[in-house]
Amino acid sequence: xxxxxxxxxxxxxxxxxxxxAEYNSNTNDWVQAIAHGMVPIGLTIxxxxxLVEFTKTSERFRETQGTPIDSEIIMQMALKYALTLIAIMxxxxxxxxxxxxxxxxxxxxxxxxxxxxxxxxEENALFQASKVKMNWAQKPLFYTIFALHTCAFVGIGxxxxxxxxxxxxxxxxxxxxxxxxxxxxxxxxxxxxxxxxWKQIMAICLQSVVLIIVLKLYPMFLSDDSLSGxxxxxxxxxxxxGAFLKLIAVVFAIIxxxxxxxxxLGV
Numbered sequence: 001x002x003x004x005x006x007x008x009x010x011x012x013x014x015x016x017x018x019x020x021a022e023y024n025s026n027t028n029d030w031v032q033a034i035a036h037g038m039v040p041i042g043l044t045i046x047x048x049x050x051l052v053e054f055t056k057t058s059e060r061f062r063e064t065q066g067t068p069i070d071s072e073i074i075m076q077m078a079l080k081y082a083l084t085l086i087a088i089m090x091x092x093x094x095x096x097x098x099x100x101x102x103x104x105x106x107x108x109x110x111x112x113x114x115x116x117x118x119x120x121x122e123e124n125a126l127f128q129a130s131k132v133k134m135n136w137a138q139k140p141l142f143y144t145i146f147a148l149h150t151c152a153f154v155g156i157g158x159x160x161x162x163x164x165x166x167x168x169x170x171x172x173x174x175x176x177x178x179x180x181x182x183x184x185x186x187x188x189x190x191x192x193x194x195x196x197x198w199k200q201i202m203a204i205c206l207q208s209v210v211l212i213i214v215l216k217l218y219p220m221f222l223s224d225d226s227l228s229g230x231x232x233x234x235x236x237x238x239x240x241x242g243a244f245l246k247l248i249a250v251v252f253a254i255i256x257x258x259x260x261x262x263x264x265l266g267v
């Protein structure tokens with residue numbers, strides 16, 4: 001009697017390290033269409049911001065210098081807004097590039113040592129009833145702990161799939177509105193919002209790396225709980241409970257993976 005060998009499968013790895021188009025091409029095409037429709041709005045906002053700043057700068061320059069604004073100041077302003085214009089036009093591509101970079105890191109982490117480079121519970125006596133000496137009264141507790149362990153183990157896989165899907169939805173929302181948010185970067189009041197916007201995107205993308213690390217860690221922890229040969233129920237019980245508590249800790253780590261990735265980037 002045994003559980004699964006690893007908490008991360010190749011399918012989960014593919015989902016965690018896939019682009020938005022690879023995860024769901026139809027949805028990604030729809031999001032791209034929305035973002036494309038937001039570009040004119042973003043350019044309009046940028047144009048208004050340019051006119052407002054140009055007017056204020058011209059008035060301030062005339063008051064302080066007594067002459068019209070010179071070409072050097074205009075070129076500096078134009079360059080700044082030109083870079084923002086490029087960022088608006090390429091906002092979705094920038095997000096895809098950030099996601100690609102974190103996917104490369106995630107694949108490297110996941111494949112280091114293999115997807116399952118450590119002993120799983122089927123390779124020790126932890127959940128093999130034939131290798132645990134127990135009487136009839138102890139068997140119900142053995143199978144109860146085994147059932148709890150199995151439910152928690154399966155629950156980790158389901159929870160990971162849910163978080164991967166929620167991560168995809170969040171990226172869709174950020175990608176859809178990216179041209180408008182980026183266009184606000186030229187306003188003093190919203191500059192911090194735009195910086196935080198990019199940090200949030202990086203944190204969402206980095207979440208896949210955090211999830212992969214967490215899912216890879218549990219088999220390593222489990223290798224410390226292995227029991228060789230035949231053991232008594234008294235020897236088995238604390239080890240099995242320790243393995244179960246580690247699984248619960250992994251569940252909380254997975255749930256908090258996005259908050260952890262945000263803290264890593266200071267968001």
